[in-house]
Amino acid sequence: MIGLAVMAWLTVLICYGGNWVLGQCMIERPLVVGLVAGLLMGDVKTGVIIGASLEAIFMGAVNIGGAISAEPVTATALAVAFTVGAGIDQGAAITLAVPVGVVTAFLSIFMNNVFLAFFAATFDKMAAEGNEKGLALQHFVLWFVKYAAFGLIAFLGVYLGAEPVAAIVNQIPANVMNGLNAVGALLPAVGMALLLQMLWxxxxxxxxxxxxxxxxxxxxxxxxxxxxxxxxxxxxxxxxxxxxxxxxxxxxxxxxxxxxxxxxxxxxxx
CATH class of the missing domain: 1.20.5 (Single alpha-helices involved in coiled-coils or other helix-helix interfaces)
Incomplete structure (x- = not known):
């Protein structure tokens, strides 16, 4: 299970961190994250299917300024890992993973507004001194620390949670599981409704x-x-x-x- 957890961590680092280090190239979208997670975890078909489902859910989620509605990368990585590694049904995995995206969004707000704020004065000092090497070094070190921290959520979620979640899911009655699958099927409709609310x-x-x-x-x-x-x-x-x-x-x-x-x-x- 630790290998699967490492793949989930690497997925978040590549897609979430790589999206910004390359200038927001949109590889943080669930469809791309699902593909990357599927490639790393050995099940591309499942990764793409889950990524497409989560793309419909998070399509209407827009981050404005410092407000972050949800973070889809961690949710997608966890959903793919739960399905591939723990054998959980896709609908249930999506339903269980989506709230993690909301939790990760709170961590993102903390990292951006609190943790990284401590280094603002250092950046200003290096810029005033013309220390380009120091600026570049601190930039990329903080980039790695920030997105590695996000990846830890996916890592711990898979390493500590996949087997317990699978055990819990196996004990869930069939009618409750059908309800979870129905909710998972309705979530894309909610995402499309959020998108239509803005574009209507x-x-x-x-x-x-x-x-x-x-x-x-x-x-x-x-x-x-x-x-x-x-x-x-x-x-x-x-x-x-x-x-x-x-x-x-x-x-x-x-x-x-x-x-x-x-x-x-x-x-x-x-």
């Missing part, structure tokens, strides 16, 4: 109902609906560009006409 527009709502109708009543696969969405988006963009060009051309013609009238008036009164 009366003008664009017709496309949402169009996609729902195509999937629910016509039985089209998601890939086909996505392709249709891309076609509609491209057609709308081309139409908007044409309208913009016509409007711009009309304004330019009107400006030339106004200049001509002004010139004629100046010639008349000259």
């Amino acid at each position: 527009s009366t003008e664009l709502s017709i496309y949402f109902f169009l996609g729902f109708t195509l999937y629910q009543y016509l039985g089209l696969p998601m890939i086909a609906i996505a392709v249709l969405g891309v076609i509609i988006a491209v057609a709308s963009a081309l139409r908007d560009k044409e309208i913009f060009d016509l409007t711009k051309k009309g304004l330019a013609t009107q400006a030339v006409s106004n200049d001509s009238v002004t010139s004629d008036e100046e010639d008349f009164f000259a």
Whole structure:
């Protein structure tokens, strides 16, 4: 189990820490984290499936300023580890792992606002002295310490919690387990609802109902609906560009006409 715990720690360090050291390249998204965890833990299919499920859940989670809604990397790593290592059902593993993301978010707030604040004066002093090597060294040391600490949550969660969690899950009655699986299946809907709450527009709502109708009543696969969405988006963009060009051309013609009238008036009164 310690090997699986190390893989969970490494997943968090690579995806959560690597996301920022490379300039927020979005490898902290659950879909990518699930792939990385699956590669490290030896079950890519399970990792991608769990990552896609958690992507739908955390898609609407947006961090604004110092406020952090949830941290999906640790939750994804734990869910994959619980499923691969402890044999827990995917729905139950997702349901158990999601609250860990909220706990990790509190740790992130503490690390950013309390722990790292102690080193602000040192950074300012090195910057004033022009000590570039010292700045780089302290930056990367603190980077490792910070994200290694986040990885410890995943490590301890797998090392200390996988077997007890698996034992507890095995004692759970079938009807309760069905409830956990149902909750796990509903969580992506909650994530999509959070996303729609931010993006909902009366003008664009017709496309949402169009996609729902195509999937629910016509039985089209998601890939086909996505392709249709891309076609509609491209057609709308081309139409908007044409309208913009016509409007711009009309304004330019009107400006030339106004200049001509002004010139004629100046010639008349000259």
